[in-house]
Amino acid sequence: MAFDKTEVEKVAQLARLHISDAEKDEVTGRITDILALIDQMQSVDTDAVAPLAHPLDMTQRLREDDVTESNRRDELQQLAPEVEEGLYLVPKVIE
């Protein structure tokens, strides 16, 4: 599977990253090399193998549906770049 500059643009958009024109060639080349490393997996037949998503053979624990978190909005919003009256501010979305 060829990974070209068009793919870089598409993936960067999905990941919400900006790749400048100057960087595009290098990024394409590096990712192509990484994909070549990854593609070594394709040499093994795994048709009969079940995927392993997680190393522990365990089931998710359940807990009572109780409120365990306190309201720390003001404290947490101190970390935000821009807030107003308890709301997070972002650039205008609706005209």
Place this chain on the structure above:
Amino acid sequence: MIEKTVAELSGALSRGDISSVELTQAYLDRINQYNSTLNAFVTVCEESALTQAAQADAARADGLTSPLLGIPLAHKDIFCTSGIKTSCGSKMLHNFIAPYDATVVSRFNDAGAVMLGKTNMDEFAMGSSNETSYFGPVKNPWDTDRVPGGSSGGSAAAIAADLCAMATGTDTGGSIRQPAAFCGITGLKPSYGRISRWGMIAFASSLDQAGPICKSAEDAALMLNAMAGLDTKDSTCADVPVEDYTADLNNSLQGLRIGIPRQHFAEGLSPEVEQAVREALGVYEKLGAQLIDIDLPNNHLSVSAYYVVAPAEASANLSRFDGVRYGYRCDNPLDLEDMYKRSRSEGFGDEVKRRIMVGTYALSAGFYDAYYRKAQKIRRLIKQDFNAAFQQVDIIIGPTSPHTAFTLGAKTDPVAMYLEDIYTIAVNLAGLPGMSVPAGLANGLPVGMHLVASDFAESRLLNVAHQFQLNTDWHRLRATAFEEGH
């Protein structure tokens, strides 16, 4: 005193040979003297450390005797610390002050340990040399032109230069064990789920695990005693009983079956590293262990599978950094989309962006089966290889890294850097406990020996490492320039 192990310092503190305040001041002086050379710490908490030390001394005077009481430690800057900056080695979090402590941090606080500061690391733990840190690379105390390994390079260098008595690290593909090997110290990656990940900034959630970075296996056991155990705040934290990890340290190794994976002594391994590890295996034979050649036939696919699974999970985990709720936001965004893109592109370094891109690609429509699902199947094969091996042997031993520490700037090709973790990565995919202990020198640089045990067999792992350290002095060796009094 600063070169002593936690076990020894604990004895000195309880006998009253030294106070925690004196000990803490001694390490702060060391940090002050050497950190400009090593860049191991990104934050030093002089004032709060001395306060904690005074509290520890007072608690001891009141009759408290926890083994970690008053022992100075450093936390990797990936663990959230209430009121103290947690940067994760990134510009993205250069101003992030968490409003809570990670569970690991709370547990050390509860044990009465003294936090000296936060250690440098590869950005978001993505790297094997500490060179991706936004705060500049850490230098290896054995040769300051060389890397300390990564991603827990700051913690490893701090231990190797005696800037602290114990340190924490995290290991997603080798990030505790490889820097431990490069810096000539002891590092343990416990089984997945052994230690809570709550408050530990996520890189790859099915692989990340916290662990001790320290001066001996006995110290790793003491640290693990404090760190391990169920935490309801982390749903992946294992509900498996916690043992006293010091209890089995002195067990005899008579009859121990050690598996030697052929694939870890094959092409690519430096002859000097091989020689040191083979000599270490000779020590085990003298202790009554039996060496058995084994195969891990899918080991060569571990790096490939990892570079799908880890970036895929990272791309999801790092999507939270959007410039809205915390972290870096770009100046003068044109609109919401521009704010997301520029905040992320300016806030993340090249390696982090590369891995986000690879992960996003692997998970995108049309490629999921070929990459992500395929990698999960390989992951199963790798786990099965270990399961089969542990039918035959009690422990697996090989080199931690194919060579000793390389020079700064020597590996600019990401793929070459990824292959650094060829012996350690499979252990994360399988969720097993692994450890690196110093096993000699090659051309004046430390060699790490890698030990792997079955799920939750940390006691066995620590026993096998401790017995080696009772019969060798490699873990005591320090780089001449950083010996006490130098």
